[in-house]
Amino acid sequence: MKLKISKVKAINAKASVVYIVNSAADLKTTGLSKDELDYVTKQFKAENKSAIINKATGTIVVEKKADKKEEYLNLEEARKQAFCTSNSLNCVKETAVTVSDLTGSTTYLMAYIEGFALSNYQFLKYFEDAAKRAYTLKNLYVLDDTITKANLDELVSIVANVYEARTLVNEPLSYLTAEELSNEIKRISKKSGFTLKVLNKKEIEKLGMGGLLAVNLGTPNPPTFNIMEWKPAKAVNKKPIVLVGKGVVYDTGGLSLKPTKGSMDSMKADMGGAAAVIGAMATIAENKLPVHVIGLVPATENRPDGLAYTPGDVIKMMSGLTVEVLNTDAEGRMILADALHYAKRYKPELVVDLATLTGAAAVAIGANGVVAMGTADDKEFESLSDSSYEVFERIARFPFWDDYSEMLKSDIADMKNIGGREAGAITAGKFLERFTDYPYIHLDIAGPAFLDFPSSYRLKGGSGVGVRLLYNFIKSKAGK
Numbered sequence: 001m002k003l004k005i006s007k008v009k010a011i012n013a014k015a016s017v018v019y020i021v022n023s024a025a026d027l028k029t030t031g032l033s034k035d036e037l038d039y040v041t042k043q044f045k046a047e048n049k050s051a052i053i054n055k056a057t058g059t060i061v062v063e064k065k066a067d068k069k070e071e072y073l074n075l076e077e078a079r080k081q082a083f084c085t086s087n088s089l090n091c092v093k094e095t096a097v098t099v100s101d102l103t104g105s106t107t108y109l110m111a112y113i114e115g116f117a118l119s120n121y122q123f124l125k126y127f128e129d130a131a132k133r134a135y136t137l138k139n140l141y142v143l144d145d146t147i148t149k150a151n152l153d154e155l156v157s158i159v160a161n162v163y164e165a166r167t168l169v170n171e172p173l174s175y176l177t178a179e180e181l182s183n184e185i186k187r188i189s190k191k192s193g194f195t196l197k198v199l200n201k202k203e204i205e206k207l208g209m210g211g212l213l214a215v216n217l218g219t220p221n222p223p224t225f226n227i228m229e230w231k232p233a234k235a236v237n238k239k240p241i242v243l244v245g246k247g248v249v250y251d252t253g254g255l256s257l258k259p260t261k262g263s264m265d266s267m268k269a270d271m272g273g274a275a276a277v278i279g280a281m282a283t284i285a286e287n288k289l290p291v292h293v294i295g296l297v298p299a300t301e302n303r304p305d306g307l308a309y310t311p312g313d314v315i316k317m318m319s320g321l322t323v324e325v326l327n328t329d330a331e332g333r334m335i336l337a338d339a340l341h342y343a344k345r346y347k348p349e350l351v352v353d354l355a356t357l358t359g360a361a362a363v364a365i366g367a368n369g370v371v372a373m374g375t376a377d378d379k380e381f382e383s384l385s386d387s388s389y390e391v392f393e394r395i396a397r398f399p400f401w402d403d404y405s406e407m408l409k410s411d412i413a414d415m416k417n418i419g420g421r422e423a424g425a426i427t428a429g430k431f432l433e434r435f436t437d438y439p440y441i442h443l444d445i446a447g448p449a450f451l452d453f454p455s456s457y458r459l460k461g462g463s464g465v466g467v468r469l470l471y472n473f474i475k476s477k478a479g480k
Helices: 034-045 071-091 107-119 151-169 179-192 202-205 210-216 264-286 333-348 359-368 378-390 402-408 424-433 467-479
Strands: 004-007 016-022 048-053 059-063 095-102 141-145 195-199 224-230 241-243 246-253 293-304 312-318 322-324 350-355 370-374 396-399 440-444
Touching: 004 402, 016 107, 016 370, 034 059, 034 440, 048 202, 048 378, 048 424, 059 440, 071 107, 071 378, 095 107, 107 141, 107 293, 141 246, 151 179, 151 264, 151 467, 179 224, 179 246, 179 293, 179 322, 202 210, 202 224, 210 241, 210 293, 210 312, 210 333, 224 246, 241 264, 241 333, 241 467, 246 264, 246 312, 246 333, 264 293, 264 350, 264 467, 293 333, 312 370, 333 424, 359 370, 359 424, 370 378, 370 424, 378 396, 378 440, 424 440
Parallel strands: 004 141, 016 059, 016 095, 095 141, 241 293, 241 350, 246 293, 350 440, 370 396
Antiparallel strands: 048 059, 195 224, 224 293, 312 322, 370 440
């Protein structure tokens, strides 16, 4: 359920209320009774972060502002508090809530609203009783003089496109084929304002995208190559920034078949990188950032049909390089390689790819962060890191030494599509590097893209990771 977020000048008597405070003393002007104030004080002394007061007219929630050493941790705590409160209010079937900050911290309040809105997402499309399951909260009112309508409009756009990304990830292959993904991008482009060009299979064959075509051999559904562009009249960058997202709409592993439980069963999420790029492009366009950005999404399934590419095959890529395929389950890098080569035609300032690429990345840092590596300048990584902490989609930069390329040497082709058992996330990045000639950042989101268990406001299933990170990073390029 999408929340309608709007400003108000006074507490809505018919809505529940959330007060954000430093201490119970901040509540003296709110009209709470002495007993209620004493109750809040008692809860805070017991080290509870929230105090809930149930009244006949609605629920009053008092949230104690976090006071951690680092501000990014405070903002994340605000989002988590909002998640708990959102759940509580939906459980008692509240339809509206007014949030009032009594601490004077605009950034904390904005993080709280963001967490609240992100927590209200549901994917109910395939439930017969979807209406019964739907959350009741529909309106979030903000009582604060420092937050502008523009602030809220931007936040609404960000949250809406995280929702879009989550839904794309949550959709099963029975609906979301590569062609249907292109249709979804078309729908989003029309509402958001970026341009879209979709290349069909014949056009992909003409370009010689051998990696994408090889992965597609085992499925009856054709591949697509999606080119999104946001090019404002007064862009601050002379060369575009290119975002590339892995769009494997379902991955069986191909002939290197995955086991089902805990592996193949969640592989509808293997286009999480594509979803992030689509959501980011929509948010960038809707907020009219003065930055020229291009988004590329190669899309296909990876299936083990009789025509499927096989371990031992040698594939000629769009770049002309030949790849010895030793594992058909290392398909993401095959389709990304063609997209990264395609990006060369733009002579980009920077290319960032996002992909649910390796189990090794998930094993290394779990769902707690995003593995990052590449050839871009340290300043780019520092800027991206700053954004990652601000939105709490933290990046962990891995080494990118040339030594790792040795693990990709083939006896019969220019390179292999896998390295060895060790450093799997890094050798995947080094494989992709061979198809670049520009500043490059690779982000492996295999850990946080699809969550098997609820994780606060990220929820369960598709998390939409990458949308907020990319938007914040591109916004920093605009100097905003």
